[in-house]
Amino acid sequence: MLATLPVMAHSTDGVPQPxxxxxxxxxxxxxxxxxxxxxxxxxxxxxxxxxxxxxAKMAPTLLDKAALxxxxxxxLAHFSxxxxxxxxxxxxxxxxxxxxxxxFDRFHEHTTPADWPEGLVKAYVGDGLAADFYREVAAYLDxxxxxxxxxxxxxxxxxxxxxxxxxxxxxxxxxxxxxxxxWGRRLVGEALTQAQSVVAERDALSTLLAGGVDRPGMDLAAxxxxxxxxTENHAVRMARLGLSS
Amino acid sequence: MLATLPVMAHSTDGVPQPxxxxxxxxxxxxxxxxxxxxxxxxxxxxxxxxxxxxxAKMAPTLLDKAALxxxxxxxLAHFSxxxxxxxxxxxxxxxxxxxxxxxFDRFHEHTTPADWPEGLVKAYVGDGLAADFYREVAAYLDxxxxxxxxxxxxxxxxxxxxxxxxxxxxxxxxxxxxxxxxWGRRLVGEALTQAQSVVAERDALSTLLAGGVDRPGMDLAAxxxxxxxxTENHAVRMARLGLSS
Numbered sequence: 001m002l003a004t005l006p007v008m009a010h011s012t013d014g015v016p017q018p019x020x021x022x023x024x025x026x027x028x029x030x031x032x033x034x035x036x037x038x039x040x041x042x043x044x045x046x047x048x049x050x051x052x053x054x055x056a057k058m059a060p061t062l063l064d065k066a067a068l069x070x071x072x073x074x075x076l077a078h079f080s081x082x083x084x085x086x087x088x089x090x091x092x093x094x095x096x097x098x099x100x101x102x103x104f105d106r107f108h109e110h111t112t113p114a115d116w117p118e119g120l121v122k123a124y125v126g127d128g129l130a131a132d133f134y135r136e137v138a139a140y141l142d143x144x145x146x147x148x149x150x151x152x153x154x155x156x157x158x159x160x161x162x163x164x165x166x167x168x169x170x171x172x173x174x175x176x177x178x179x180x181x182x183w184g185r186r187l188v189g190e191a192l193t194q195a196q197s198v199v200a201e202r203d204a205l206s207t208l209l210a211g212g213v214d215r216p217g218m219d220l221a222a223x224x225x226x227x228x229x230x231t232e233n234h235a236v237r238m239a240r241l242g243l244s245s
Numbered sequence: 246m247l248a249t250l251p252v253m254a255h256s257t258d259g260v261p262q263p264x265x266x267x268x269x270x271x272x273x274x275x276x277x278x279x280x281x282x283x284x285x286x287x288x289x290x291x292x293x294x295x296x297x298x299x300x301a302k303m304a305p306t307l308l309d310k311a312a313l314x315x316x317x318x319x320x321l322a323h324f325s326x327x328x329x330x331x332x333x334x335x336x337x338x339x340x341x342x343x344x345x346x347x348x349f350d351r352f353h354e355h356t357t358p359a360d361w362p363e364g365l366v367k368a369y370v371g372d373g374l375a376a377d378f379y380r381e382v383a384a385y386l387d388x389x390x391x392x393x394x395x396x397x398x399x400x401x402x403x404x405x406x407x408x409x410x411x412x413x414x415x416x417x418x419x420x421x422x423x424x425x426x427x428w429g430r431r432l433v434g435e436a437l438t439q440a441q442s443v444v445a446e447r448d449a450l451s452t453l454l455a456g457g458v459d460r461p462g463m464d465l466a467a468x469x470x471x472x473x474x475x476t477e478n479h480a481v482r483m484a485r486l487g488l489s490s
Binding site: 043050057061062063065072073076079097 | 308325343
């Protein structure tokens with residue numbers, strides 16, 4: 001379904017029609033920014049697959065292992081959709097991902113879960129934060145790209161599993177809640193640090209976020225409000241896990 | 246598609262009909278044997294996911310990494326189909342897999358690839374051998390279970406990728422061919438050793454293979470011929486990779 005989304009966004013009654021907002025893709029500056037954004041998102045999904053597959057090893061039961069493996073597969077399906085979308089626009093996703101390898105790899109190096117509950121919290125909090133960020137940015141993009149991003153970020157249907165498991169481990173070992181709350185704060189700090197360094201290094205990305213003469217963007221106040229929303233949503237997610245933020 | 250196969254096998258024109266061969270599932274001895282077989286197959290698929298995801302880390306490029314990750318996801322989809330099929334017959338797949346953890350885990354411990362080409366050869370040769378074995382056994386099972394197994398073993402469409410990559414690495418470094426040929430022999434030896442120990446330990450499995458009064462099975466001569474076919478097919482696969490067997 002994901003793979004057909006871009007086409008759907010372009011057609012009405014089966015007749016292909018130019019997406020009014022897609023015109024932006026012809027603008028080299030806009031295109032460079034979008035390719036950067038999708039490249040970062042794609043590499044994020046590919047590393048999410050790797051990270052979840054790795055964390056699945058720590059699963060206490062085969063059921064837990066299969067659940068995390070299914071989450072990993074869902075991330076890979078998202079990656080494939082992004083790669084195919086870029087390919088449809090003549091962009092090599094593997095090249096588009098290259099500039100973001102350092103950042104994502106550093107993030108994962110700095111936030112390697114020590115055990116199964118830390119892996120679950122990272123999957124839930126990290127994916128939630130990333131999804132919020134891309135959703136905010138998607139609002140400023142052409143229709144087809146926006147729909148692709150929203151589909152990519154759709155819940156893989158496994159969050160309830162994570163919430164249940166984390167709450168169980170807190171009930172069994174209440175002392176773990178303090179450690180996991182701290183872990184959640186470390187994850188957000190590290191994610192924001194890396195996100196900031198990406199935007200600072202990639203001019204095309206910051207230009208994309210800032211908008212243009214004929215394209216709305218975020219000013220400094222809007223970026224401030226976005227960060228406030230990201231932080232609020234993070235607190236809601238931590239509370240859902242039974243953790244203070 | 247996989248998940249709907251068992252239903253398809255049971256219905257004609259949308260009207261559920263008992264599969265003539267499925268009656269066997271009501272026989273406790275047959276059922277125990279089939280549950281064992283599907284449990285082993287399911288655990289094999291789950292560990293194949295883990296192993297391929299692990300090997301993906303050694304990929305020299307992001308394209309290779311994504312290709313191996315896609316193979317891993319395909320194995321997990323097979324696992325899910327087996328789990329759902331067993332669930333539809335009131336069997337907990339996680340319990341059915343338990344007796345086979347030791348064997349498969351030992352196999353993977355004894356055959357940890359040292360590098361990327363060894364990982365590729367293991368994926369290709371190991372999956373091929375397992376597929377051949379299950380396909381042989383499937384011939385003796387009820388229609389629905391047979392169709393499920395054949396669908397589970399369907400090529401994930403990635404073998405050509407493996408063949409191309411292994412041939413490339415032999416062309417680049419001809420010396421590697423000798424080492425990989427040896428590696429292929431080790432894989433087969435280890436796989437047969439473990440398969441033998443499984444059948445020896447699980448009475449239900451050997452009974453299933455031996456057949457019954459009203460159900461065809463394999464006698465010693467048939468088992469001998471099966472092993473000859475497995476070995477021949479293995480040699481064909483090694484030749485396809487450009488390796489002697």
